[in-house]
Amino acid sequence: MLKTFHIGGVHPNDNKITADAPIEVFPILDKVYISMAQHLGAPATPVVAKGDKVKVGDVIGEPAGFISGYVHASVSGTVTAVEPMKDLAGKLVMHVVIAVEGDEWRPEIDRSSDIVRDIKLSKEEILDKIKLSGIVGLGGATFPTHVKLSPPPGKKAEFLILNGAECEPYVTADDRIMREQSEQIFIGGKIMLKALGIERGFVGIEENKKAAIAQMKETGKKYPELEVIILKKKYPQGGEKQLIEAITGRRVPSLGLPIDVGVVVQNVGTALAVYEAIQKNKPLVESVVTVTGQCISQQRNLSLRVGTSFSQILDAIGGIPKDAAKFISGGPMMGKAVSNIDASVLKGTSAFLMLTEEQTKRKEEINCVRCAKCIEACPMGLEPWLLNKLSRARRYDDLEKEKIYDCIECGCCLYTCPSNIPLLDIIRISKAEVTRIMRSRPKK
């Protein structure tokens, strides 16, 4: 019996075109544009100025708050500008632009491919190093990893779950690293277990990644503390709350965090980054990105330096494809549409997807026929049609009663709605409004 979550879910066509394409190292181009907003929370403060010389791994941005992180130079060269530039949504964010000169790394970084298995550092040293290496969750939310690995006082972690579900269609970055660097992922997982002070962990992988499962199971024999669990193919299997339910049977309470049920979830990509940071002294300066879509001819998995712009990738695959109508950073279910293709790749970018107008254009909205398909699809057991109705009437107190704050914005409702009602667009806005109202309320 394959494990899975039990409420809702949808089955989009997985389109894993690039599953068998090995990760290629993308050449370093003349310039990189490194955003200071690589993580959830406050953007980092740049600590370099125009004209400074930097090597790969030099700190160029320092955290500006508790939930924030370090940013490192991903190339060596001269800083040519430190200025606000448009990010993929057209909003201004501080960027550091570096003109590339050679490829000089900081001397302490071990770039050999030898696998270092001994974990020498202590718990505190590990957490500190993870923070200094600027590691963020690579599953999409880019939450700073060191914060996640330090449970708040009074909460105790019991399990670590490495998320290799990769339930988003098209994206194959995690699939590839599990096939190519499985041992490093296990060592990274072990490091995180040590940082949390716990003994047991799981690796959850969706059934459609047969090769990755085989590879991980094989390597996993040496690491009995991390058990490989095969999950049913169903979206959103890789959603944090769904994954925890599938593997442990525990349900994260409303407005709660995984730590409330004693679980810490980390992406397999994060585990790899942790391995590299702790064992190889290498900060997070590279990102594996799946460049895909039916409208391009060369779908690939690329290992890119953080700060490479989307237009540079497009140049490398032969310009903007003729049929491409939408560029998406991330997968088609939760990824962000790119309105500015000069924006750059972030640490957490997992895919650069191009869809044609036919694939992505929304159809005309018609009346709700109350078919209840959205209820069937919602993995949180909510009633999207009702939330939509109440939202349009701005009935925020009723929305709170209907638990709009539970919504994980997975997109199943909008994906499935036969009347093409933009359910999630509307729910997302009123969810923000409801949580704002709830926060502004004095606490009991």
Added chain:
Amino acid sequence: MKKFIVSPAPHIHSEFETRKLMRDVLIALTPSLLVSIYFFGFSAIKLVLIGAGACVLVEYLIQKYLLHSKITINDYSAAVTGVLLALNLPPNSPWWLILIGSIVAIGVAKMTFGGLGQNVFNPALVGRVFLLISFPVLMTDWTIPESWFRPGVDAITGPTPLSIVKEGLASGLSMGEIFQQNNFSWGEMLFIKMGGSVGEISALALILGFIYLLIKRVIRPHIPVAIVLTIVVLTSIFHLISPEQFTGPMFNILTGGVLLGSIFMATDYVTSPMNPVGMVIYGVGIGLITVLIRYFGAYPEGISFAILIMNSVVPLINKACKPKRFAKEVK
């Protein structure tokens, strides 16, 4: 630079589309339609065509000249209403009967509430019940299906099995006598000779449509199963208590449009509950009311009334039965 599309996630859409779902309902009705054409010939085709055509036309005229709103006849929902209405009429109905039914179904039961998705009651059933009350003789005078392919034998008109039983009981006959006199056969009821409206001629064809709807994930099985099970349980109890007074479960399931009603009418999206628990409550309610009307009411069959009555409490059911939430309450 080329203009490209930007939108919030998700960026892809499933194959579900309201039009396609409605079209699937029409496809699921084709087996029954073919069987009835086989038995009733031209009159069945005529009724279905007039029904579908009239419903679509009425919707078009109302949207164009009364509401001045967008024309939405291409969503197939009016056509589904028309076909269902036609399948619920006696095969020998005159053309004007279904025309009146269509006007009531679309004009009164659907468009006055605001069109697709807004109506409280199932339009086809409102049309049918309106006709049943206004033209009781025409609506209960069924043709007993005799093969269309045997020339020289005219179709015989007569009442449905349910009304035969009802009238028989009223005139003091015992159940055994009634069954003997009329020579009902289960096999005939299941496959072909089920006296009744155009659509309910063959139980097997209806079940075929049901399976198609389930495979295409158009409907969930909760409602039809709940209705049929309730009727089976209740009628078995009554039948065991007094077999002379109450008909048995098989007889009740196979006659009087229970299958047509529970598969195609009670599962209408707009007028049925949206959550599994609610669907079961709704189905049980329909079954209960149907049995009560059949055994104790004045009408021989009661599923149309039962569905309409339960339609009216659907908003309450939706409010009371929430789906199973993922997250527990915050402690």
Added chain:
Amino acid sequence: MSIVLFTIICLSVIGLLLAIILYVVSKKFHVEEDPRIEIVEALLPGANCGGCGFTGCHAFAQSAVESPSLDGHFCPVGGNDTMAKVASALGQEVKVQQKMVAVVRCNGTFDNREKSNYFDGYKSCKVALSLYAGETNCRYGCAGFGDCVEVCAFDAIHVDPKTGIPEVDQDKCTACGACVKACPQSLIELRAAGPKNRRVCVSCRNMDKGALTRKACKVGCIGCGKCAKVCPFGAIKIENNLAYIDFNLCKLCKKCVDECPTGAIEAVNFPIKVPKSATTLETPQTQAPQPKVATPIEQKENNSKE
């Protein structure tokens, strides 16, 4: 006969019972209310728009009756006439306030602002702008999906399909401020309607540097400060690369309109000037600071008022 009797008795008993229940309930749940509240409420427009800052007309009336003076109470919909009536009903004084009107401070029409992408989500400014910077390169401009239109209770604001920018019908606008709150870009401002509805306003909210603004929109304010220098009344301030005209100080001399290099400053409802020479046009590619042409209806009304 007995049936008739029975019916009559039955109905009478039911009627009596219900009457008693109604009486008890009305006594028990009776709320004492100042009778003046009702009088004041009757004087108010009754739109419950909330433009006064209260939740509705009843709340406004209640507060007006209960507070010692009418300070802080002004019905923007009814205007000075209504307030005078309210004041006389309550035997109090009220200050006369100038008529206000909602002004959309963006002129980024389809012609002036090129679209770089196409938004395909739910057509709402709030949804679009929470996602990204908008369909054009200007991240301060109007998204044109009409969140303001939706909230207007007086049918006074509509998005012009030719320009994509909302237009305020100033005869219908009551300055309730609903659109001001609804606009996620804070583009709409309540400004003095001005004598004969003549106004001068900076139709731009772009706070980017001049070069960026120019790239995004032909008629954006680049914050050059020429208008502030030329203004004889000190009514114009430049902050964050953006000019702002204080309508209380502006005397409608229109010097700034002629000075503005991009045409970001709009003069509304002035009589159409016959161009004497081409001296005002400096650069042909930027739009000349033309006075906004009044629609025939507006013109007619202006004439009749004059």
